[in-house]
Amino acid sequence: MEAKVWREMGLTDREYELIKEILKREPNYVEVGMFAVMWSEHCSYKSSRAVLKKLPTQGPHVLQGPGENAGIVDIGEGLAVAFKVESHNHPSAIEPFQGAATGVGGIVRDIFTMGARPIANLNSLRFGDLEKPRSRYLFNGVVNGIGWYGNCMGIPTVAGEVYFDNSYAGNPIVNAMCVGLVKHGDIARGVAAGKGNAVMVVGARTGRDGIHGCTFASEELSEESEDRRPSVQVGDPFMEKLLLEACQELTAKNLIVGMQDMGAAGLTGCVCEMASRGGTGMNIDISLVPRREKGMTPYEVMLSESQERMLIVPRAGSEEEVKAIFSKWGLEAVVIGEVTEDGLLNIFDGEEKVACIPAAALTKGCPAYSPEEREPAYLKEVREIDSGKYSFGNWNKALLKVLSSPTIASKKWVYRQYDYMVQTDTVIVPGGDAALLRVKGTSKALAVTIDGNGRYCYLDPFCGGAIAVAEAARNIVCTGARPLAVTDCLNFGNPEKPEIFWQFRNVIEGMSKACRVLETPVVSGNVSFYNETAGEPVFPTPTVGMVGLLENIEKRCKAGFSGEGDAVVLLGESKDELGGSEYLKIMTGLVSGKPPVIDLELEKAVQECCLKLIDQGLVSSAHDCSEGGLAVALAEGCIIGGRGVKIEMISDLNPAALLFGESQSRILLTVPWEHISKAETVSLDLGVPFNILGRVKGRSLTFIVNGTKFIDLEVGSMEREWLEAIPCLMS
Amino acid sequence: MKFGVVVFPGSNCDVDVYHVIKNVLKKPVEYIWHRDQEIDGFNCIILPGGFSYGDYLRSGAIARFSPVMKSVEKFASQGGLVLGICNGFQILLEAGLLPGALRGNDSQQFICDDTFIKVENESCPFTIDCAQDEVLKIPIAHKDGNYFAEASLLRELEAKGQVVFRYCDHEGRVSREANPNGSVGNVAGVCNESGNILGMMPHPERCAEELLGGEDGKKIFKSVLKWWEKRGGRRGS
Numbered sequence: 001m002e003a004k005v006w007r008e009m010g011l012t013d014r015e016y017e018l019i020k021e022i023l024k025r026e027p028n029y030v031e032v033g034m035f036a037v038m039w040s041e042h043c044s045y046k047s048s049r050a051v052l053k054k055l056p057t058q059g060p061h062v063l064q065g066p067g068e069n070a071g072i073v074d075i076g077e078g079l080a081v082a083f084k085v086e087s088h089n090h091p092s093a094i095e096p097f098q099g100a101a102t103g104v105g106g107i108v109r110d111i112f113t114m115g116a117r118p119i120a121n122l123n124s125l126r127f128g129d130l131e132k133p134r135s136r137y138l139f140n141g142v143v144n145g146i147g148w149y150g151n152c153m154g155i156p157t158v159a160g161e162v163y164f165d166n167s168y169a170g171n172p173i174v175n176a177m178c179v180g181l182v183k184h185g186d187i188a189r190g191v192a193a194g195k196g197n198a199v200m201v202v203g204a205r206t207g208r209d210g211i212h213g214c215t216f217a218s219e220e221l222s223e224e225s226e227d228r229r230p231s232v233q234v235g236d237p238f239m240e241k242l243l244l245e246a247c248q249e250l251t252a253k254n255l256i257v258g259m260q261d262m263g264a265a266g267l268t269g270c271v272c273e274m275a276s277r278g279g280t281g282m283n284i285d286i287s288l289v290p291r292r293e294k295g296m297t298p299y300e301v302m303l304s305e306s307q308e309r310m311l312i313v314p315r316a317g318s319e320e321e322v323k324a325i326f327s328k329w330g331l332e333a334v335v336i337g338e339v340t341e342d343g344l345l346n347i348f349d350g351e352e353k354v355a356c357i358p359a360a361a362l363t364k365g366c367p368a369y370s371p372e373e374r375e376p377a378y379l380k381e382v383r384e385i386d387s388g389k390y391s392f393g394n395w396n397k398a399l400l401k402v403l404s405s406p407t408i409a410s411k412k413w414v415y416r417q418y419d420y421m422v423q424t425d426t427v428i429v430p431g432g433d434a435a436l437l438r439v440k441g442t443s444k445a446l447a448v449t450i451d452g453n454g455r456y457c458y459l460d461p462f463c464g465g466a467i468a469v470a471e472a473a474r475n476i477v478c479t480g481a482r483p484l485a486v487t488d489c490l491n492f493g494n495p496e497k498p499e500i501f502w503q504f505r506n507v508i509e510g511m512s513k514a515c516r517v518l519e520t521p522v523v524s525g526n527v528s529f530y531n532e533t534a535g536e537p538v539f540p541t542p543t544v545g546m547v548g549l550l551e552n553i554e555k556r557c558k559a560g561f562s563g564e565g566d567a568v569v570l571l572g573e574s575k576d577e578l579g580g581s582e583y584l585k586i587m588t589g590l591v592s593g594k595p596p597v598i599d600l601e602l603e604k605a606v607q608e609c610c611l612k613l614i615d616q617g618l619v620s621s622a623h624d625c626s627e628g629g630l631a632v633a634l635a636e637g638c639i640i641g642g643r644g645v646k647i648e649m650i651s652d653l654n655p656a657a658l659l660f661g662e663s664q665s666r667i668l669l670t671v672p673w674e675h676i677s678k679a680e681t682v683s684l685d686l687g688v689p690f691n692i693l694g695r696v697k698g699r700s701l702t703f704i705v706n707g708t709k710f711i712d713l714e715v716g717s718m719e720r721e722w723l724e725a726i727p728c729l730m731s
Numbered sequence: 732m733k734f735g736v737v738v739f740p741g742s743n744c745d746v747d748v749y750h751v752i753k754n755v756l757k758k759p760v761e762y763i764w765h766r767d768q769e770i771d772g773f774n775c776i777i778l779p780g781g782f783s784y785g786d787y788l789r790s791g792a793i794a795r796f797s798p799v800m801k802s803v804e805k806f807a808s809q810g811g812l813v814l815g816i817c818n819g820f821q822i823l824l825e826a827g828l829l830p831g832a833l834r835g836n837d838s839q840q841f842i843c844d845d846t847f848i849k850v851e852n853e854s855c856p857f858t859i860d861c862a863q864d865e866v867l868k869i870p871i872a873h874k875d876g877n878y879f880a881e882a883s884l885l886r887e888l889e890a891k892g893q894v895v896f897r898y899c900d901h902e903g904r905v906s907r908e909a910n911p912n913g914s915v916g917n918v919a920g921v922c923n924e925s926g927n928i929l930g931m932m933p934h935p936e937r938c939a940e941e942l943l944g945g946e947d948g949k950k951i952f953k954s955v956l957k958w959w960e961k962r963g964g965r966r967g968s
Contacts, residue, residue: 416843424750
């Protein structure tokens with residue numbers, strides 16, 4: 001075989017030699033294709049594996065950690081939550097609607113493959129500045145695609161985040177997360193077991209779309225990427241809705257040994273992963289796979305990433321019952337082979353054997369790399385700033401400007417296009433900190449959120465990684481729920497560049513430390529490298545999806561200020577930290593300075609304190625103080641709650657840092673006066689700074705510092721700027 | 732009084748309607764698979780929201796050919812109560828059981844949001860628990876909810892009290908600003924001449940519990956129960 005063949009598929013010469021050693025012969029074309037997709041960075045984690053081991057994955061609630069289609073966490077009463085996040089950045093960059101839609105479709109299948117019913121979708125998105133037509137095109141297409149797929153499936157899209165920065169102009173970030181609910185007894189896994197058991201392909205027919213999708217995900221975007229449009233899969237949410245209902249019937253009737261979504265690497269990925277997990281092999285005849293196109297070669301069938309398909313291994317003797325269920329939903333279910341004991345994947349096309357590979361060679365045979373690392377040179381330049389220099393004086397204007405920057409502004413334009421109410425469980429709707437979903441038939445509720453800040457990670461990867469976890473947890477805590485576990489999506493540039501890998505390792509170490517301190521293990525996730533355009537990487541952008549549990553839904557807490565006259569209290573401390581802030585970027589265009597430091601022990605204490613205060617019924621609202629700083633948190637509390645506040649503070653911080661600095665570990669509360677001393681005692685016992693800033697009052701945000709009125713704005717006028725910013729740019 | 736909730740392939744609010752009837756109102760309810768034609772024994776049939784057949788071709792255009800629709804038609808012609816919510820409304824229009832049509836929202840976008848609707852006809856079986864001109868807060872979630880009827884038809888519907896709901900603001904003003912999707916005359920729901928078939932775009936099942944931010948939607952279901960009780964359990968209007 002010519003070297004060109006494997007190189008074009010993304011294999012190195014050394015990897016090709018290794019394949020020859022494993023097979024003890026030259027691989028054929030189909031086999032090279034199968035190795036190439038499974039050994040791609042996207043599927044094999046060959047560069048990231050060693051570093052990912054640093055993340056904690058164990059915990060008392062964890063029923064299923066990384067390595068399956070999704071992680072699963074116990075929530076008591078025989079119930080569990082399955083969740084995972086995944087990237088679809090590259091497909092979305094060239095075909096935003098289908099790219100984002102199939103991102104949702106893929107992650108939803110990962111959840112119901114585990115036997116869970118999907119109850120919520122979330123997403124984390126990054127685009128270039130909205131002034132640019134291309135950013136608007138991508139933003140609009142992605143939001144449309146996400147809505148189209150999730151709405152049709154009847155899964156509410158309840159939370160998310162959107163950032164705009166030119167670092168993402170060429171390579172947007174589209175991370176989709178899904179959360180499902182499952183009874184312990186119904187948990188399914190992607191395992192092929194039981195010699196002689198049938199192997200069935202169910203759902204949609206196989207076409208030529210998405211071939212080498214995961215190889216495409218493992219290279220940088222360039223001028224030629226547009227030609228990759230055929231590598232983008234095409235979604236059919238109606239088909240997937242039928243598939244979901246049929247699969248739910250399968251698990252309810254206990255008809256399966258294992259099942260797996262055909263996602264990245266299609267049929268190849270499914271057969272080798274299921275066999276490898278079960279320590280088994282499979283004989284497969286691909287001439288039996290239902291096609292939607294004529295003349296497909298074995299190579300194309302094995303590598304197609306056509307959507308809405310699953311591979312299942314039914315319990316012996318239940319094949320006909322499985323077929324009947326699928327037929328009721330108008331779907332095909334076809335036996336294409338059987339489970340064997342020899343650990344080999346024997347792929348036939350009718351009589352002819354077209355491939356023979358040990359399953360484990362595809363899933364575990366890929367060499368792990370330890371890429372070179374180097375601290376990026378830019379860090380020294382960007383770190384030093386003097387925040388005093390950036391006080392512009394007219395604070396009313398500054399606040400309105402920050403509120404109307406697309407990153408800070410209301411995302412109602414986005415979530416209004418998502419059905420966030422279907423299934424009638426959304427008790428706290430999008431627009432606050434985390435969303436809260438009731439669990440019908442219990443008194444429990446689940447809080448869900450997704451968070452990350454690429455700017456912080458660019459300026460200090462370790463710190464940014466830790467903050468991503470801390471902030472997600474803080475969002476959860478503000479609803480009254482206790483954080484349970486994490487799913488992470490790690491979006492980085494090309495890991496072959498030492499600077500990128502240095503960023504990657506440091507972010508993981510920061511996340512790892514925060515996960516340990518906050519006791520939130522990572523149960524699932526996804527790495528997305530090669531997020532670069534024309535050699536320019538995106539900011540290192542980990543996004544952290546988190547699920548929390550509130551045992552008693554009656555104790556839930558909302559973000560909007562309520563209770564006229566209540567005290568406005570800040571837990572935690574504001575410091576002279578303007579570095580990496582949204583304010584600095586808006587006012588100067590600079591992404592510079594040191595991002596806020598994070599003391600994880602204090603963070604833990606602040607969160608414990610907030611949970612305790614909510615649990616004891618001492619607060620009337622709780623809101624995370626993060627991007628945009630104290631002034632923005634106050635404005636949001638006012639707008640969401642429809643009330644004003646009067647703040648009177650004594651402070652020697654420079655005003656810009658006081659108003660807009662993004663110091664960590666801060667939560668804004670409103671506390672009825674009759675509870676104030678009790679609340680203060682709780683806080684001080686936990687060593688958490690407790691400062692009364694003012695009270696809920698009237699219809700304006702008034703902010704007085706050292707006797708000088710810095711801000712005096714009507715809630716209505718702030719709300720207009722905040723609500724209208726994105727619709728204005730998009731119309 | 733027994734409710735039946737039709738399940739088309741792609742329905743996704745079937746479970747929500749079922750939940751409200753069973754767990755909130757605590758009344759008997761069963762699902763009806765779209766291939767079933769046997770619907771005797773039900774007193775009110777609900778066509779729920781969702782994306783029947785993926786809304787491919789046109790919202791509701793394929794579902795109207797489901798076998799169950801023949802039975803629904805017969806049931807309705809005998810005075811049986813039929814409520815179509817969102818996609819169910821679209822199906823009723825496609826089936827010709829209600830007048831008018833639904834087009835794409837004027838914004839071209841899917842919209843999920845709370846809306847206020849004014850009860851313009853409080854005497855049909857689905858609204859008798861409401862007061863005249865009462866303002867209800869009920870959410871919408873649709874892309875094709877832009878109601879259209881020719882001017883003459885609209886006048887006729889208005890004259891006969893068939894315009895049951897109109898979008899309004901929280902104080903009941905029927906204005907352009909309060910119209911979320913471009914519907915003519917802010918129409919949010921219409922009934923047939925005899926009042927036993929209602930189609931509405933807002934989702935009453937989504938606001939039938941205080942926990943979800945309001946209970947106004949419950950009034951639609953309670954009206955049906957009240958009407959049924961008043962008539963001593965007889966069909967016809």
